[in-house]
Amino acid sequence: MxxxxxxxxxxxxxxxxxxxxxxxxxxxxxxxxxxxxxxxxxxxxxxxxxxxxxxxxxxxxxxxxxxxxxxxxxxxxxxxxxxxxxxxxxxxxxxxxxxxxxxxxxxxxxxxxxxxxxxxxxxxxxxxxxxxxxxxxxxxxxxxxxxxxxxxxxxxxxxxxxxxxxxxxxxxxxxxxxxxxxxxxxxxxxxxxxxxxxxTSPVTYLQHKFCKIYSEQETELFEVKAKERATNLAEVNTKCFFEVTNPAPAQFMTPSNKDWKQISLLYTHNPEEEYYSMLHKYARTKRGNSTTRSGETGLIPPVLGSVDEAASRESGF
Known part of the structure; x- marks a missing residue:
């Protein structure tokens, strides 16, 4: 073994x-x-x-x-x-x-x-x-x-x-x-x-290794959460079609097209920013906006929030 x-x-x-x-x-x-x-x-x-x-x-x-x-x-x-x-x-x-x-x-x-x-x-x-x-x-x-x-x-x-x-x-x-x-x-x-x-890398060898580990874990968690969210959303929509029920939209909120575009760019590490991916940057920015402007309805989707929490625990932020 x-x-x-x-x-x-x-x-x-x-x-x-x-x-x-x-x-x-x-x-x-x-x-x-x-x-x-x-x-x-x-x-x-x-x-x-x-x-x-x-x-x-x-x-x-x-x-x-x-x-x-x-x-x-x-x-x-x-x-x-x-x-x-x-x-x-x-x-x-x-x-x-x-x-x-x-x-x-x-x-x-x-x-x-x-x-x-x-x-x-x-x-x-x-x-x-x-x-x-x-x-x-x-x-x-x-x-x-x-x-x-x-x-x-x-x-x-x-x-x-x-x-x-x-x-x-x-x-x-x-x-x-x-x-x-x-x-x-x-x-x-x-x-x-x-x-x-x-x-020419702006990060050290160990930080580069950490970034690689984070990227792998983020991808894995993203796929798991995305599959879970897509399954739940498909189940609600299918049930709505066959049973003529009204789903709760807030419970199955999905990211907007603007949000998807923000995380779809390939991230280039900036030594002035403590981010490891576009998803990490989006989650941090979104959390800051929701904290300073609590009146806005810009909650972090569960798919993104879980990744941010994992990044926070690993990076110590």
């Missing part, structure tokens, strides 16, 4: 790295399947187009899929764009802040496509097919028409490379060299971006 708990704690602490590793492993497995079972180089004038398509198009598809399943991407879009209105920068969130939110979204979406390209280059097949049909490589290596024809057929018959002289013909070495260079560039880029984000 202790071993199982230790493994579970390890997975929770390193869930981001494990998630990226899982995506990379799945992408590698899919690439190997495509390379061995699906990919068949035509060994003619279509080599470049065919090989490039298998090298690049799946990467583009994985990138778009990564954006599609990224919830932060849709949170960002729905927070800055409303139906029927042009997307503009609001006072609460500048265009620079939006760009800062967009960078990690794109970074997560690039994990799978970069893995695909790197593994594809290391496995050689796609690059060899594309390079053997390239007119630039053919003109650089070949001096006669026979060489052109032999070069395009090398992916189907590797022994033909012996009939062509030249050190630049090693497509396998070129592909693997480019693949390793790409991997090194990705690792260096990730390290530099991580160091830069930590050095």
């Amino acid at each position: 202790n071993n199982l708990r230790g493994i579970l704690d390890f997975c929770i602490r390193h869930q981001t790295i494990l998630g990226y590793s899982t995506v990379s492993l799945l992408t590698t497995a899919i690439e190997q399947i495509f390379s061995s079972a699906v990919f068949k180089c035509p060994c003619n004038s279509w080599n470049t187009l065919y090989g490039s398509a298998f090298l690049i198009m799946p990467a583009i598809a994985l990138f778009l899929l990564g954006l599609l399943v990224n919830t932060k991407m849709w949170h960002l879009l729905t927070g800055i764009c409303s139906s029927g209105k042009r997307c503009t920068c609001s006072p609460q969130e500048t265009c620079i802040h939006r760009s800062c939110h967009l960078v990690p979204v794109l970074a997560r979406a690039l994990v799978a496509p970069l893995t695909w390209i790197s593994v594809a280059l290391l496995s050689v097949n796609f690059y060899e097919c594309a390079a053997s049909g390239s007119s630039k490589i053919q003109s650089f290596v070949c001096k006669d028409t026979d060489c052109y024809n032999l070069l395009a057929k090398i992916p189907c018959n590797p022994t033909l490379s012996k009939n062509i002289t030249g050190d630049s013909l090693s497509f396998q070495a070129q592909s693997q060299l480019i693949g390793w260079l790409l991997i090194v560039v990705i690792i260096i880029g990730a390290l530099i971006s991580k160091c830069y984000s930590r050095c």
Whole structure:
């Protein structure tokens, strides 16, 4: 039991790295399947187009899929764009802040496509097919028409490379060299971006860790309370329809459209504010308004109030 708990704690602490590793492993497995079972180089004038398509198009598809399943991407879009209105920068969130939110979204979406390209280059097949049909490589290596024809057929018959002289013909070495260079560039880029984000962060490491824990707990509580409130509201409305009863509107009050828009923005931490999310900021502001102006009917919805109470207990405010 202790071993199982230790493994579970390890997975929770390193869930981001494990998630990226899982995506990379799945992408590698899919690439190997495509390379061995699906990919068949035509060994003619279509080599470049065919090989490039298998090298690049799946990467583009994985990138778009990564954006599609990224919830932060849709949170960002729905927070800055409303139906029927042009997307503009609001006072609460500048265009620079939006760009800062967009960078990690794109970074997560690039994990799978970069893995695909790197593994594809290391496995050689796609690059060899594309390079053997390239007119630039053919003109650089070949001096006669026979060489052109032999070069395009090398992916189907590797022994033909012996009939062509030249050190630049090693497509396998070129592909693997480019693949390793790409991997090194990705690792260096990730390290530099991580160091830069930590050095320029307005919060300390432990406070950043607290913010992450708070964000996870807030999301979990929000989903639980939202499901509970939606279930109760649906039950009242359904009962009203079938039994022709009048529901009590105050008991099942829901946030207004203005309230939803206020918490839908992605929050950028400000060292002058002791907030950890837009929901936290909304609840604090709402509570302050209700305290100073008790005559107004601006009560905190239960969905938001419970999150604020949890944040208050954890942060000590």
